[in-house]
Structure formats: C-alpha cells, structure tokens
Amino acid sequence: MITVATLFWQPNGASRNFSRCYSEEWVEKLYRGFRRNLTMPFRFVCFSDRPRRFAEPDIEQERIKAERPDYGTCIEPYRLGVPMILVGLDTVVTGNIDHLADYCLTGDRLALPRDPYKPAIACNGVGLVPAGHRDVAEQHRGENDMEWVRKFPHRFIDDLWPGHVVSFKGHVKRRGMADARIIYFHGLEKPHQLPHVDWIKEHWT
Template identity: 75%
Template sequence: MLTVCTLLWDANSCSRDFSRMYDEEWVHKLYRGFRRNLTVPFRFVCFTDRPRIFDPGIEQDAILAKRPDYGACIEAYRTDGPMILAGLDTVVLGNIDHLAAWCETAKAQALPRDPYHPNIACNGVALVPAGWTKIATQHRGENDMEWVRKFPHSFIDDLFPGEVVSFKGHVKKHGLRNARIVYFHGLQKPHELDGVDWIKEHWR
C-alpha cells in the first residue's frame, strides 16, 4: 500500500524564519488534500519529534534525530514500501492516482527539476518506489537535497509535465495550468495567500 509521508518538528535553532509556523493544522490540511485527491488506499504518516494529537487517519512515527533539522526529511525514507514524500507546505489540487500508481511500479525515485537549476533535482516532492530504505539507513547527516540527488532518479517534470510544480518557480510566473501538486519553498507560504481562490479551495 502507498504511504504518504510528511514531517513536523518544533522550531529550534536550526530552523529558518520561513519554517517556524508549522503545527498540527498544517498536517491536517496536507492529509485532507491527499484524501480528497487519491481514490486508492493509502496510509498517511507524519514523522514527528514528539507525540502529537492528530485527526483520525493520520499515523505518526518518531523522528530519531535529537534536534531535528532539514536533514531529518531523509528519515521518511525508512518507509518500506511505495511512498510519496511531501513537505507541509504542499497543496494538492487534483487527482493523483496516476502518481501513486507510478510509485507502485517504478525502479527508482522521481524528483522535481530544481526550478532555478533545471539540470538537477530538488526534493520538493518525492515519488519513491519500494526498496529504497538505504537512502535513510546510509545517511550520515549530509544535506538532504544533495543526498537524494546521489541516488538514481527520474525527473517528475519529464514523467508528468506541469503536474508537480513550484509555487515560486512556476505558478507565480505562469499560473497553475495543469498542476496537480504545488510545493512551496523558502519565503511565501500558503497561509500568506488566503485571498487566492485556489488556496481557499484546496488548502483546507
């Protein structure tokens, strides 16, 4: 069965200003976005630094790092099975059954092209088949984005053009077009776009 994974930890000295606002409600909104747009069975797991109270349907697993930083995102790769890994600042806008199906049959993960350096991958969203737990078990604190690039991967942009896009790199310039997933990074997050129609519709 597909597992959708995300992470939540309390802001600490490693956290940048643009990622200090996350709380349980961000997890709930992300879960509801996947629940609305997946018709296939899936688990939703939040890796977290301490026990949390989540809505029904959200499982939790422990982040092992004593003081989590962004490298903790690699811990989600402990998941033994097909996985979609998404940050809390991700909005799901349309049916993504085909992305789930890809995770079930692929041989290596798929990552977005970095919107500013399209010849290399970023880790805004990851589509991960079974069998890649070594990405977690071999990790020794390397930068999370550089680490996932070291492993075989396809580009989501080539497999599903225009469907998994960066807000800053694509949507602000070109609009949503046929986007199914919008991932945010750095400054400007969904909660700062309350007046935008597609945020009101899909980030709830």
C-alpha cells in the same frame, strides 16, 4: 498500499524563520488534500519529534529519531522502505494524483522534480519513492537532504508528467497553476500568506 509521508517538529536553532509557522493544522490540511485527490487506499504518516494530537484520526505518527531535528531529518521517512509519496508540510494538492501513486507502486527508481532554478538537477520538493529505497536513509550521515537524494538514480517528474508537480515560486506565481496536481512551496511565501488566492481557498482546507 501507498504511503504518504511528511514531517513536523518543534522549531529549534536549526530552523529558518520561514519554517516556524507550522502547526498540527498544517498536517491535517495536507492529509485532507491527499484524501480528496487519491482514489486508492493510502496510509498517511507524520514523522514527529513528539506525540501529537490531530483532529483527523487516520493520521499515523512515527517518532523522529534525531534528537535535534534539522533539514537532514527529511531523509528519515525513507527508512520505511515502502512505496511512498514524500512531501513537506507546505504542499497543496490540487488535482487527482493516482498516477503519481501508481508510479510509487510500480517504478524502479526515485522520481524527483527538476529544480525550478537549475532544471538540469533535481530538488526534493516532492519525492515519488518506489519500494526498496531504505538505503537512502541507512547510508545517510547527516548530509544536506537535497544534495543527498540527488546521488541516487532518479527520474524527473517533470519529464514523466509535465506541469503536474510544480513550485509555487518557480512556476505558479509567474505562470499560473495550469494543470498542476501538487504545488510545493519553499522559502517564502507560504500558503497561509495567500488567503486571497482562489486555488488556495479551494484546495488548502
């Protein structure tokens, strides 16, 4: 079975201003986005700094090990070692993603998006993680999470399925969503700041 994983922790001194907006509702909206767009069974796991109460009973919880979570904590879900789609809370699922889940079940290496500003290298806006990548977490010693995942053999999602996994700032804001299936946000702006945008109203619910 495929696992979908995300992370949610209380903001602290390591948190940037643009990531202080999250709440349990963001986790629930993300879960519902995957539920609408994955036809195969899946687990949804939220890594959290403390037990949370979610309106969606199928959201599972895994305790974050770090005493003071920071962005390096985003490596923790790799310790599951299972086929996994790893996303941030500021992610909107806009279309069927069965093919992305299938890659996690059948692939042999990570698949990551091309950095929208430096397309020769990967970013970690979305991670398609086949089984057997527990070492990404086990070898991690606090390095920057994006630089860390780049060290492991990976493919580019953009080359496998062009336009299906895209950055809001780097792609959608300038060109429109086209055939996007997952839109990931980074920095500013965030989905809650775009209530007038039709695809946000349709898919971020």
